[in-house]
Structures are given as structure tokens and as C-alpha cells.
Amino acid sequence: MTTATMTSAPEVKAVPDTVTAAFEDFMQAFEAFKEVNDQRLGEIEQKLSADVVTRDKMERINRTLDEQKAALDQLVLKKQRPALGGRAEAGPEVSEHKAAFDAYIRRGDEAGLRALEAKAMSIGSGSDGGYLVPSETDSEIGRRISVVSPMRALSTVRTVSGAVLKKPFSTTGLATGWVSETAARPQTNAPVLSELSFPTMELYAMPAATQALLNDAAVDIEAWLASEVDIVFAEQEGDAFIRGDGINKPKGFLTYPTVADDSWSWGNLGTVATGATGAFAGTNPSDVLVNAIYALKAGHRQAASFMMNRKTQGEIRTFKDADGNYLWRPPQTAGQPATLMGYPLAEAEEMPDIAANALSIAIGDFRAGYLVVDRAGVRILRDPYSAKPYVLFYTTKRVGGGVQNFEAIKLVKFAAS
Known part of the structure; x- marks a missing residue:
């Protein structure tokens, strides 16, 4: 050499x-x-x-x-993280809420928020779970999470006011038939409906601050609060949307029943085997990726994305097509995803490493396949007593999630069959 x-x-x-x-x-x-x-x-x-x-x-x-x-x-x-403070052209109601919220966070003064919630006929109060954060802070936390968590960014997100979202889904369409002009029209079969239920679960964080920090007028309290909770919320959500067991948390798509795609039925996710236990096949290893892509129906295939963790991505980075072109392509510009065989590739460390029978690669139209349910509002409860001299801020939001279309997501299984 x-x-x-x-x-x-x-x-x-x-x-x-x-x-x-x-x-x-x-x-x-x-x-x-x-x-x-x-x-x-x-x-x-x-x-x-x-x-x-x-x-x-x-x-x-x-x-x-x-x-x-x-x-x-x-x-x-x-x-991509805009500053929380100094927003221009805020309406009088927004400014009033921000001022009242700031007084509550810094000094524990509830009078302004109580007056606002009474004016809005809100059921929320300090005695039953804290106060709603200003809409700017609430939306900013959500925006940061959508950048950090690939599942939230790729999935459909619905905001609800209740504790549970129930969604009917037609698993079969209306029956139809051809008839002559004068023939009888028998009644057709009705569509089969499946009711899907998505309960919202409580996600919480409890950042602490000293009273001296809160008294410092130079500190942007809203920015501090958002920076404390957004990453931890994103990490918890991202993990639950992928591998959550559904007990006091959203149900991740990897925890649903799976079957070989040739035997797929509603309520299961279809899998495509690599042909080798705990590895890609020794010859033509990329064939399984092609098979997984075409296991999706055309409508879902057009909007599909790959999802895998960093180690699996490193494994497939060496794959080439018959013409010697790399299947993995770097982003075209900063901020864009890498692509695999022309499809966007989302990196999620919650996806399992390559191992025997592991479901290490997912491909699908996640917007059609997975539903994230947010209950409106992030709530804050100020607690100056439990951890003196620190002031605790019990911050909660309610989030649910689950598969809403079992046809739209396929999994690559590292198994012989």
C-alpha cells in the first residue's frame, strides 16, 4: 500500500x-x-x-x-431557538397576563392571575394545581420540543381540551358493485369502524431557583423556565413515543404487536426480516431496505421517512447500489436531514441497536401512522416551602400518543425470517 x-x-x-x-x-x-x-x-x-x-x-x-x-x-x-423575551406588538391581554405571571413566579403574588382567571371564567386556581403559563411560553416549549424530538416533528399532533381523544377509524371501505340500468340495488355492507383511544398522561418537571435569582430583574424568568423544562420534556416524550409501554405514559410504536408483513392484519405492525439473525444479510444487504419501502402502500410511501439510531446509521453508511452510488446521502444544506435511498432519515437514539430479533429500523408515513395528543396548556405551581431556601416550580403538561394507522409504519427485523 x-x-x-x-x-x-x-x-x-x-x-x-x-x-x-x-x-x-x-x-x-x-x-x-x-x-x-x-x-x-x-x-x-x-x-x-x-x-x-x-x-x-x-x-x-x-x-x-x-x-x-x-x-x-x-x-x-x-x-432555531428564538428568544422568549422582548416580543413586540403584544396585545393588552397578553401583556397583562405576562405581568401577572411574572409577579407570581418572582414573588408568589397570585392576585393578578386570580383576577385574570376569574375574568376568563377559568376553573384553574392556585389551590387546584397552579396557573397556566402565558401562551408565548407554552408555545415556545412546544416548538423547542418539536425540534428535539423526531417523533413529535414527524407525527400528527392534536390539541384537546379533555383527558382522552377517541378517534374512529374505518378499517374497510363501503362495499360497491356494478349493476345494469334496471337491476335491483341490494344494500351494500357498512364500513367496519375501529375506535382508537388516546388518553393523555401527566409529564412533569420541577426546576428550582433561589429567591435571589427571582428577585434579579435582569433575569428573563420565562426563558429560564422554558430552558429548564423543554429538553427534559423532549427526552421523555421522544422515548415514550417510540418505546413507551402505555402505562402512565404514551404508547410507543415499537411496543405494539408485530407480525411478518406477509401476514399483516389490523392492530399489528408489519415486519420485514433481514435474512440474518442480528445482522444484515451477507449478500445484497440493502435488499431488506428496498423490501421495507415497498411494503408500504404507494400513498404512504410517498411521504415516508426512515428512523434509526446513530449506530445503525453508521452501519448502513457503507451500502452502495448496483452503480456504485452510496445509498446514504448527507444533508443538502445545514438543518436538513440526511437521506437514505432518497427518503429522509430521522435519527432517534431511542431506536434499538442491531441485535438478534431487534426492530432497529422503521420506515413509514409517521404523520399518518402516529398521533401525538397534547392537552391544552402547561401549568405552573410555585412551591416556596418544600425545599427552603429554594423555590420549586412544579411544571406539568398532559401528553398522549399511539399508533393511529397500522398500515403506515413498517419495521425491519434483524432475524432470519
Whole structure:
């Protein structure tokens, strides 16, 4: 192996200050990855095995790609977070609510919020669970979560005022038939309806602050509160939407019953096997991805996305098509997802690693397939007594979720059959 053919693995650089610089570093790492992987494939073709140095180099570059992609995602996320304070053109009602809420958070003064809720004929009060946060803070928490959690961003989200959303779903359409002009018209069969129920569960966080911090007028209390709870809410939600058991939390799509896609029936999610236990098939490993794509009906296939974790994504990054083109493609621009075989790829660390019988890859029209249910409002209860000298802020929201269309999501199973 000559020095000219050797390609050094790029070092993991410090996180760049701008999204553009991070994206450029990521693309440079991907070009180095392709060069070393092509070298590895050439060695396999000539000597039936790749050089150990080449394999190690490619693994280092693969890890570098993952780390630089994570750094890029964090910079994009930070850039997409607008400031909570200083919003212009707020109406008088909004300004009044914000002022009253600020007085409650900083000093425990409930008078302003009590007057507002009485004016609005609201049933909420300090004695039965706290006060609603201003609409700006409520919507800002939701917006940040939609960026962090891929499931919330990909799924249908419904806001309800009750505790449970019940949704009828027609599993069969109306029966029809052809008749002549004068023939009798017998009554057709009615559609079969299935009622789906999505209860909302309570998700909570309890950040603490000193009274000195609350007394500091320079501190943006709403921004502080949102930054404390948004990430932890997003992490809990993201995990529940994928693998939650449905007990005091949403039901994740991976916990529903599964069957081989050839035997699919309503109430189950269809699976497509890789053909090898705990691995991709030894020959034509990408065939299972093609089979999973075409297991979806055309309408769902057009709006489909892949979902997997970082390790699985690293495994498929080496796959090529018959023409030698990589199936995994980097984002076209910063802030866009990578693609796999032309479909967007959402990275979710809650998806399982590749293992025997693991359901490590999902593909589907998640907007049609999964429903997230939000009960309107995020509530805050101020508690200055339980943890003196700290003031606790018991912050709650109610969230539910579950599969609403069992045809719209397919899973790749790492099994022989």
C-alpha cells in the first residue's frame, strides 16, 4: 500500500462557531469516508479481505461523522431557538397576563392571575394545581420540543381540551358493485369502524431557583423556565413515543404487536426480516431496505421517512447500489436531514441497536401512522416551602400518543425470517 493511497482519518475538531463552518467540516469528513471505504472495497475485491489499517481508519472516520453531525444538529437547534423575551406588538391581554405571571413566579403574588382567571371564567386556581403559563411560553416549549424530538416533528399532533381523544377509524371501505340500468340495488355492507383511544398522561418537571435569582430583574424568568423544562420534556416524550409501554405514559410504536408483513392484519405492525439473525444479510444487504419501502402502500410511501439510531446509521453508511452510488446521502444544506435511498432519515437514539430479533429500523408515513395528543396548556405551581431556601416550580403538561394507522409504519427485523 503506497503513501499516495493512504488517507488519514480527519481529526474531530472543536465545535465550530457557525452552522456553515460545521456543515463544511461534516461534508469534508464524508468525502474522506467515501475515499477510504472505496479503498476498503478495492482491497476486498483484490485480496478477499480489507487491510486492518484501512478498516480501523474507516471506523474512525465513521465515528467522526457521527460526532460532527451531532455538533451540527446542536448548532442548528440553538439557531432555531428564538428568544422568549422582548416580543413586540403584544396585545393588552397578553401583556397583562405576562405581568401577572411574572409577579407570581418572582414573588408568589397570585392576585393578578386570580383576577385574570376569574375574568376568563377559568376553573384553574392556585389551590387546584397552579396557573397556566402565558401562551408565548407554552408555545415556545412546544416548538423547542418539536425540534428535539423526531417523533413529535414527524407525527400528527392534536390539541384537546379533555383527558382522552377517541378517534374512529374505518378499517374497510363501503362495499360497491356494478349493476345494469334496471337491476335491483341490494344494500351494500357498512364500513367496519375501529375506535382508537388516546388518553393523555401527566409529564412533569420541577426546576428550582433561589429567591435571589427571582428577585434579579435582569433575569428573563420565562426563558429560564422554558430552558429548564423543554429538553427534559423532549427526552421523555421522544422515548415514550417510540418505546413507551402505555402505562402512565404514551404508547410507543415499537411496543405494539408485530407480525411478518406477509401476514399483516389490523392492530399489528408489519415486519420485514433481514435474512440474518442480528445482522444484515451477507449478500445484497440493502435488499431488506428496498423490501421495507415497498411494503408500504404507494400513498404512504410517498411521504415516508426512515428512523434509526446513530449506530445503525453508521452501519448502513457503507451500502452502495448496483452503480456504485452510496445509498446514504448527507444533508443538502445545514438543518436538513440526511437521506437514505432518497427518503429522509430521522435519527432517534431511542431506536434499538442491531441485535438478534431487534426492530432497529422503521420506515413509514409517521404523520399518518402516529398521533401525538397534547392537552391544552402547561401549568405552573410555585412551591416556596418544600425545599427552603429554594423555590420549586412544579411544571406539568398532559401528553398522549399511539399508533393511529397500522398500515403506515413498517419495521425491519434483524432475524432470519
